[in-house]
Amino acid sequence: YLKEEYAGDDRIRSMQVLNLRKEFELQRMQESEIIKEYSNKLLSIANKIKLLGSDFADSRIVEKILVTVPERYEASIASLENTKDLSKITLAEVLHALQAQEQRRLMRQDRVVEGALPAKHHEVDESKKIF
DSSP states (O other), X not given: OHHHHHHOOHHHHHXXXXXXXXXXXXXXXXXXXXXXXXXXXXXXXXXXXXXTTOOOOHHHHHHHHHHHSOGGGHHHHHHXXXXXXXXXXXXXXXXXXXXXXXXXXXXXXXXXXXXXXXXXXXXXXXXXXXX
């Protein structure tokens, strides 16, 4: 009884799965997003699909991530393509590679900010301007 009450009948479940699959397909990683946030969003949708009794392979999540991340991750993806068989790569391997690149990029940005010289603003006295 509880299972039927919670999940609904087969028709309702199949509609829920269809809607979740559509939601999954429409996902794109935003420029302001980090890999962890994006992968958590995809995993949440995939887990809901699995809870409703449908199959959803991790390889589909891997494909989605590799195709929809912003261009700044292209170097990591190219490296993965050259060193791994992408049809057999695990979700964890992809996430670790992309997160490592993200961390390096963030550390470089921090160093650039720390190394920046403070800007000085000189006010010009309007009465002393020479034209």
